[in-house]
């Protein structure tokens with residue numbers, strides 16, 4: 001309304017009134033709408049899984065149909081390590097003993113507690129031991145944190161060994177899982193090396209002598225150690241052999257501490273994570289967990305085919 | 320001194336030894352648990368073998384099954400609830416353990432103050448215990464490498480297709496014995512010995528025997544060629560080499576007899592390639608060289624069988 005805007009002061013009061021009037025009307029209108037919308041919002045809260053927010057995160061309807069159950073596993077990045085369905089007997093504790101899963105869970109616990117410990121720890125001769133004392137006496141829950149990290153590591157080693165025992169006893173390394181067994185063996189070695197490199201970090205007598213005893217064996221490496229068979233003949237001394245490479249010196253000292261720290265906190269966890277990724281992926285690609293399978297009888301043994309053995313390739317998802 | 324319970328408690332209650340006390344219970348428990356399942360399967364296998372008609376219709380598991388039951392279950396919730404439960408229980412155990420027992424912290428590292436006995440972490444004590452019988456290059460380098468290689472070789476040398484995906488003893492006697500001798504009798508027992516038995520100077524102390532730091536060990540061991548009065552070191556080396564070679568031949572032959580013992584194992588043997596047979600025998604002979612050397616040491620007090628200018632065995 002350009003003409004009205006352009007006129008004098010009397011009209012100005014009129015404008016104010018118009019605005020007032022409009023706002024009043026709007027408010028009155030809003031009251032009804034707001035109440036309605038508010039009600040809708042409240043209703044929606046009763047079914048959060050129907051909200052856009054929820055769907056944007058989880059992508060699946062949450063109703064109790066087999067389809068949704070399967071999808072809620074398959075569409076979640078953390079859960080999709082699992083297939084949607086498994087052998088009805090595979091959930092029996094007596095089959096897997098849950099040991100692989102527990103090894104993995106302990107690895108996660110160790111990663112988290114280890115990360116927290118890293119906030120307080122300096123890998124230097126001057127500070128390492130004090131940092132442990134500091135953790136024990138001053139950091140809130142510091143002692144608990146360190147205890148969990150240590151006992152968790154011991155438990156993980158036991159869990160991994162028992163996992164290997166069950167995989168052996170169920171013959172789960174047999175075709176087509178041969179390679180995953182090998183990946184597992186590497187994981188076991190990495191687990192023990194993780195524990196071993198961590199042993200030195202408190203920089204106390206226990207760790208120092210354990211690592212001294214451990215790495216002294218490296219001296220005796222054939223060819224590559226200065227006290228090993230043919231080591232001396234190949235020019236190995238205490239200052240250029242494998243032990244020197246492991247310790248960053250000829251004795252367990254500051255360099256060894258730093259190297260142990262980097263192996264323990266960065267290198268081995270990274271390598272182990274990669275191997276775990278491969279391990280889990282292979283469990284799936286090899287057709288899921290091996291059993292409990294129907295027993296096979298001796299009389300059903302097929303004659304071994306002569307000649308080169310065919311490679312088994314199974315499209316993923318088929319059994 | 321005997322009957323020193325305080326000494327025993329001292330060893331058992333060292334915080335880092337607690338996992339081995341746990342191992343002492345967990346490994347036998349799970350071995351028993353596995354064998355219980357294996358025997359249940361073996362009974363079923365026996366029934367099915369005796370009754371071909373039953374073999375045709377049976378679902379072939381010792382677990383209950385009725386026609387019409389789903390063969391598969393949803394991972395959510397049937398598996399994941401177990402996983403979450405396991406995680407919670409494990410966390411509670413770990414928490415409880417961490418609240419009640421503190422991680423050890425000794426004096427600051429001191430290179431001039433040797434710990435006696437100075438022990439590797441418990442999971443490597445099997446290797447350290449091996450040092451009693453073998454030189455470090457074998458115990459610390461060759462044997463660990465062989466363990467890793469040997470474990471990885473298992474799937475490729477086990478030519479027995481039975482027992483894939485279920486517990487059984489009957490169908491896999493040979494491989495189960497071989498594995499358990501290695502894992503239980505050699506690896507786990509050696510760890511327990513290294514932890515609970517070895518005291519100062521890595522000497523043998525029975526449980527409840529006091530750790531005597533002044534106990535002397537008399538060097539009564541000698542080398543094999545010395546017993547035969549061989550003086551020349553080249554002849555000694557050749558002699559020792561011949562004895563080691565003889566061990567391989569005899570052990571290999573005995574292993575061969577063992578593989579031919581039953582009808583079934585002959586059948587499996589038939590299926591193996593030459594490479595598989597050679598690898599299997601080599602690995603088992605090398606594994607058994609540990610108990611062999613232990614016997615030679617403990618029965619005949621022999622230090623080295625083979626002495627050369629560069630290495631000794």
Ligand code: HEM
Nearest residue numbers: 096100101103104164167172180181184185187188289290
């Ligand atoms: C860090 C160590 C390890 C982790 C986290 C791990 C994890 C797992 C998990 C979660 C599974 C699924 C089934 C189960 O829980 O039993 C599995 C299966 C398997 N693991 Fe491991 N594992 C580890 C070490 C090993 C070792 C040491 C071996 C053998 C030497 C091994 C060999 C296998 C094989 C062959 C399977 C397939 C078994 C089947 O299909 O029944 N793993 N692992």
